[in-house]
Amino acid sequence: MEWQPIVPFEPIRTETAPSGDGWVGQIKWDGTRILTYASGGTVRLFNRKGHERTLQYPELLDLSSYCTAESVILDGEVIAIADGRPNFQEVMRRDSVRKAQHLALAQKQVPISYMIFDMPYLDGEWITDKPLRERQRLLQERVRGNATVQLVPSVAGMNDLFGVMKQHKMEGIVCKDLESKYLIGGKDKRWQKMKIYNDLVAVVGGVTHRAGQVNALMLGLYDAEGRLWYIGHAGTGRFTQQTWRELTEKVREMTLPERPFVNVPERSKDAVWIKPLLTVKVSYMEWTAGRTLRQPSIQALVGAQPADCTFGQLDG
Template structure:
């Protein structure tokens, strides 16, 4: 039986972790959301946009090696570590590969972990209508020891876990209602995320150059009016020399003779306008009163539609 991919359940943002015995907390991993589908004969790894990523992660492409169920759907996050912490930039280096030889080479350079936090189907039965506490117990029962797969630990002290995550420089935590069921494509307060590091996906509408190479992005998000609104510029982060060089070539191919933003950006001197087609994950400290990002940093370029980059309701 071949599974039809589902859209995973998503948490809502909260300012503070909820209190009470009905809640359990887990680390929020800065990686790629991934569901593992095993029908008893083959495994497929599918991301939240229903794109197949089985080739990109061969070390976790055989679910029978890390799960004893005869058939299963697991939900989790694929992460790569850099200096002991999850690095979205590093895992995206794996996720974007298409060539088999490049994938084989990068497997050794950038090992990944599959951090599993839910089980949606097991041995021919859907489990999504069971409480999270039951799904969690079933997951622990079904997972086998594996060098690239771990069950995400749960903690009763959400405030303590948030403090520990902040001390370690991690992205945040997710608090889950132990009685909550799982709704594909859903997003509600059964899962609540507390973010230490704020992030968003933004569109580049322009770039600047230094010595002929792109050195910064002019970023925007689409508003309810359908126009691209400037939210700041970023030139720091995880981009390597090769990334900037590739972006320079791309920018010239996307050049336009008009400004794509709804209003003139604060930083316009030396700006080179491009079609708003390139999407990037951005970390930032906070929003300023003028509607721009404070201390934005570039984490990675994403294979996403610019139409998904929307201004938040703040």
Template structure:
């Protein structure tokens, strides 16, 4: 049976973790959402935006070593570690690779783990109308954990798990209704995420320089076609080499008019850019004037600027 890519089910944000016995809570991994498609012959990996990532993760292509299903669609998150903690900037090292030699080298330099948390189709049978409890039972039967593949663990006490995640500086938790069905392209209260830090994809609309090298990004989000400034960030996970490469990258993107609808705080120092490049940024909270408090750049990313909205 030919398997076509689907849009995965997504959680909504919450500040209150469900405590009913019908709910479980899982760790929210700081990685890349990935669905595995196996039609009985070929394995394909597709990310949240249905972009093919099959070549980037060759260690997941021998599906018979970790899954006994004759066909399936598996849902999970690919993570990579930095100092024993999942780190988005580490897994992005794998996402950005296209050259086979570089990918082969990355197998040992940046090992990944596929944290599986759902199964959407099994042995040519769609499981969309089956409750999460049943889907998890099927996962336990068909998934064979190994060094690159694990099943995400359930926790009954979501609030306790959240406190543990705070202690370890993790991203947050996701609570799921065990009675809930899987809705392709859906996003509702059946899955609820509570984050320790907020994160989003933002557009680079300007930069500032120090000694001729970019040292901070002026970031924005789109709303009704207008780019709104949400703050500047100069700290995070970018290396010195990343900043130098970014300095070269922006040379052809410099424009004379500011791209933001509102006035940024650093307008006098800013070099304006055509809004084409994007980053993932993490921050503590929104301030009263609509900017990010304590933003931290996690990685340069390849996402559509139209996805960089306040509704993401």
């Protein structure tokens, strides 16, 4: 069978867990979405965007070692553990391998696990119209865990699960309606994600423009010696179009000829440097190995003193 990769079902964002007995919570793994397509002894792997990843994860190609189906599509997350919890940067080291001769070293340096949570196709039949509770039952029957592959457990206490994820600084949870069908290419409230973010107040040391309007902020924090370090850029969040327009006017009077950051930011080529006077509250997932913010999101302009925007915030 020649597979055409599907666009997997996606959850929407929520701040509170849904109520009712017909919901379960699952851990939201900080990894990369991988779907396994198996038929006639051939196994291929694709990510959520339909890009093939069969080369990158050979641990998953022996289907018979963890699944009894003749043909199947398994939906899950490939993760890599660092410091006791899933680490997105680590799994990206594996995901970025493009040559077979580099794979053995990558496997040794970054062992992975495959966390399976759904199965839209089984033994020649699309089972997307079956409710989640039935698909989970079939998963339990057909998939057995091994050293690399595990089934994602479902729990009824979603708020309790979210609390545990906060305690362990995990990514969050996904709440799922047990009656939900698997909607290929869909994204709706039958699956809802609750994500855990950190917050800090950062200095704006530069901006980028699109069509003459500021579209992203270049963020920084001061170290103990009073040096400003670039920590990432953010163009998403809660700013309205009016806020972006007002900001565009404001920074015109704040430009600098040289960057105010000690280190060289990404996107420096397109940056307009400004006096580090503006401060913003930013939420983010975590710090990367390169000391920049992962998934920063602008929450608001704030009136904090720039000198107070230090790495010391991270100790609280």
